[in-house]
Amino acid sequence: MTARPGMHTLTAGRGLLFGGDYNPEQWPEEVWPQDAELMRAAGVNLVTVGVFSWARLEPEPDIRDFAWLDRVLDLMHENGVAVDLATPTASPPPWLGHRWPQTLPVDESGHRLWYGARNQFCPSSPVYRERALSIVSALASRYAGHPALALWHVGNEYGQVCHCDESAAAFRAWLRGRHGDLETLNDAWGTTFWSQRYGDWAEIVPPRRAPYTVNPSQRLDWRRFCSDALLEHYRAERDVLREHTPGTPVTTNFMGLFKPVDYWSWAAEEDIVSNDWYPEPGDPLAPARTALTHDLMRGLAGGRPWLLMEQATSAVNWRPHNLPKPPGQFRLESLQALARGADGLCYFQWRASRFGAERFHAAMVPHAGPDTRLHAAVRAHGRELRGLARVAGTPVPARVAMVFDWASWWALEERGRPSDRINATDQLLSYYLPLWERGVSVDVVPPSADLSGYALVVAPNLFLVGDRDAAALTAYARGGGVLVVGPFSGVVDERSHVRTGRFPAPLREVLGASGEEWLPAPDDEPVRCRWAGGAAFTARTWTELVAAEGAEAVAEFADGDLAGHPAVLRHRAGDGVAWYVATMPEAAALGEIAERALVDAGVAGALPRLPPGVEAVRRGDVLFLLNHGAETAAVPLPEPARDLLTGAVADGQVTLAPRDVVALRPGA
Numbered sequence: 033m034t035a036r037p038g039m040h041t042l043t044a045g046r047g048l049l050f051g052g053d054y055n056p057e058q059w060p061e062e063v064w065p066q067d068a069e070l071m072r073a074a075g076v077n078l079v080t081v082g083v084f085s086w087a088r089l090e091p092e093p094d095i096r097d098f099a100w101l102d103r104v105l106d107l108m109h110e111n112g113v114a115v116d117l118a119t120p121t122a123s124p125p126p127w128l129g130h131r132w133p134q135t136l137p138v139d140e141s142g143h144r145l146w147y148g149a150r151n152q153f154c155p156s157s158p159v160y161r162e163r164a165l166s167i168v169s170a171l172a173s174r175y176a177g178h179p180a181l182a183l184w185h186v187g188n189e190y191g192q193v194c195h196c197d198e199s200a201a202a203f204r205a206w207l208r209g210r211h212g213d214l215e216t217l218n219d220a221w222g223t224t225f226w227s228q229r230y231g232d233w234a235e236i237v238p239p240r241r242a243p244y245t246v247n248p249s250q251r252l253d254w255r256r257f258c259s260d261a262l263l264e265h266y267r268a269e270r271d272v273l274r275e276h277t278p279g280t281p282v283t284t285n286f287m288g289l290f291k292p293v294d295y296w297s298w299a300a301e302e303d304i305v306s307n308d309w310y311p312e313p314g315d316p317l318a319p320a321r322t323a324l325t326h327d328l329m330r331g332l333a334g335g336r337p338w339l340l341m342e343q344a345t346s347a348v349n350w351r352p353h354n355l356p357k358p359p360g361q362f363r364l365e366s367l368q369a370l371a372r373g374a375d376g377l378c379y380f381q382w383r384a385s386r387f388g389a390e391r392f393h394a395a396m397v398p399h400a401g402p403d404t405r406l407h408a409a410v411r412a413h414g415r416e417l418r419g420l421a422r423v424a425g426t427p428v429p430a431r432v433a434m435v436f437d438w439a440s441w442w443a444l445e446e447r448g449r450p451s452d453r454i455n456a457t458d459q460l461l462s463y464y465l466p467l468w469e470r471g472v473s474v475d476v477v478p479p480s481a482d483l484s485g486y487a488l489v490v491a492p493n494l495f496l497v498g499d500r501d502a503a504a505l506t507a508y509a510r511g512g513g514v515l516v517v518g519p520f521s522g523v524v525d526e527r528s529h530v531r532t533g534r535f536p537a538p539l540r541e542v543l544g545a546s547g548e549e550w551l552p553a554p555d556d557e558p559v560r561c562r563w564a565g566g567a568a569f570t571a572r573t574w575t576e577l578v579a580a581e582g583a584e585a586v587a588e589f590a591d592g593d594l595a596g597h598p599a600v601l602r603h604r605a606g607d608g609v610a611w612y613v614a615t616m617p618e619a620a621a622l623g624e625i626a627e628r629a630l631v632d633a634g635v636a637g638a639l640p641r642l643p644p645g646v647e648a649v650r651r652g653d654v655l656f657l658l659n660h661g662a663e664t665a666a667v668p669l670p671e672p673a674r675d676l677l678t679g680a681v682a683d684g685q686v687t688l689a690p691r692d693v694v695a696l697r698p699g700a
């Protein structure tokens with residue numbers, strides 16, 4: 033097998049990538065040379081072209097016009113800008129839905145969704161598949177060998193779901209593959225409940241709008257199917273591209289912790305992992321949420337560099353109230369992605385649209401033109417990235433892993449559970465936060481990952497866990513690792529059937545503890561707890577009646593029915609240590625748990641002392657310090673270092689204004 037092209041194929045000879053979505057079809061052709069000129073001046077070296085060009089490329093079925101795109105690619109090439117060429121299949125032209133209404137998606141209630149926006153296709157529609165592959169193959173054969181072509185961008189932000197009859201047929205075929213026969217399917221879905229038994233495959237439909245709560249096992253399989261059906265379509269497009277251009281890497285842009293699509297299965301089918309990420313400027317947790325998302329991308333990329341495909345220079349337009357980014361903010365965010373393993377920092381979009389649904393979305397060239405403070409900042413950022421080229425390709429080493437699983441996420445957040453207040457991504461973030469604050473690098477990994485290289489593994493919530501994954505977590509701790517497990521874990525199997533007996537059944541032995549009741553707490557009543565030393569802390573929302581079976585109670589509940597019962601447990605398991613947290617502790621208490629687990633694991637942060645709001649992360653031989661706080665921060669340094677951004681030497685300490693960043697290499 034020959035090695036697939038990857039991020040290195042793109043960065044070789046170019047260094048870090050900088051650019052954005054370029055939609056020249058929205059502008060008269062006289063504007064294009066101005067764009068090229070401005071791109072050159074800004075150090076742009078990669079643009080994504082053609083994401084929404086299907087109607088322009090194929091105005092009528094099989095009538096195609098590539099001449100304009102030829103000129104765009106030639107122009108980019110003449111100006112030293114590489115092209116990430118998109119397949120235009122995220123937004124089919126009106127003719128597709130008009131002539132073949134069965135290509136339009138249908139929602140849970142049976143309503144068809146129309147053209148006039150974008151994303152209007154059924155992932156399982158044979159006609160859509162055929163028309164999509166036809167334009168993709170024309171595009172690939174035309175641009176194979178074009179010197180501007182550097183990367184393929186398949187579709188855009190996959191996430192479509194369709195409940196139509198063609199989807200139902202595809203769902204049945206998928207279910208046959210998973211379960212084999214109807215009896216196994218009936219068992220897996222627990223259809224003795226509420227008289228749901230299926231006697232014929234034809235009776236099975238997607239979970240459509242129903243009078244009451246739909247079967248959670250059916251819904252879990254449906255989510256698996258929806259992710260797989262889209263993946264099958266992505267693969268079909270990718271295979272056409274690979275056939276024509278085997279040396280050109282292929283990606284599709286992800287959306288962070290995006291629920292509908294299981295990115296672990298998708299990333300394996302890409303040459304480069306890319307992500308679109310739009311932190312909310314008003315969210316105080318945005319810096320940590322963003323760091324977590326970047327760490328997920330690095331995990332998806334198997335530790336290799338990834339590409340930030342889209343971010344915004346300032347406000348987006350799709351939230352109800354769109355806060356702008358203050359000066360310095362987009363640079364800070366861009367460098368944060370770089371620090372966490374991105375080799376390319378790209379934006380949506382190059383030139384702000386005058387018309388259409390996104391005309392109030394920020395861009396690299398705003399409506400007011402290039403002579404603006406925003407565009408000046410874009411240029412300055414492009415320039416400084418050239419000075420950081422040495423960072424490209426370098427790894428972000430991490431000794432801590434956090435386990436995250438889409439199937440568990442899907443299974444957890446169904447209706448009809450003890451509490452809607454416990455959710456997978458909030459749990460993930462709450463356990464990530466204290467590690468991020470301490471400058472501890474984290475890899476986000478799937479439960480099936482090889483954990484042997486990590487000193488600490490945190491599973492904030494594994495509501496659904498398979499026997500094999502539970503055994504691997506057990507073996508990891510028993511073999512000398514440190515494992516931290518959050519509440520309401522190990523509850524169901526892969527079919528979303530409750531594992532009976534004391535919980536968490538498959539992790540009971542390694543945790544040296546087990547429980548018998550889940551006890552959500554009233555919203556307005558903090559749960560008082562006490563560390564073994566006597567100090568108090570509070571938790572919220574969730575408690576469990578748990579007993580130690582070999583573990584020590586590091587903290588216990590202080591009040592009420594649960595007073596004196598363990599709230600946090602630590603167990604010497606074989607050669608390692610396993611922690612179980614049977615509640616949702618406040619941030620400071622989770623910080624305390626993190627610190628103790630880090631001590632167990634012998635892991636330290638990037639620097640011993642970090643002021644609040646300052647993020648520290650090491651990439652290769654560079655230490656990035658990023659000030660997300662509102663105050664100027666002084667950070668003590670253990671050794672003299674030179675800032676790659678300014679050339680200044682820091683000795684003893686470095687001072688960071690709000691939103692400032694340093695990229696330090698040891699030595700003066």
Ligand code: GLA
Pocket residue numbers: none
């Ligand atoms: C109703 C229904 C039962 C069951 C309970 C659960 O009473 O009749 O079948 O669903 O609610 O509370």
Ligand code: GLA
Pocket residue numbers: 188189308310342348349380390393
């Ligand atoms: C997504 C899409 C882009 C654009 C931006 C706007 O990331 O991929 O086409 O709609 O959002 O923020």
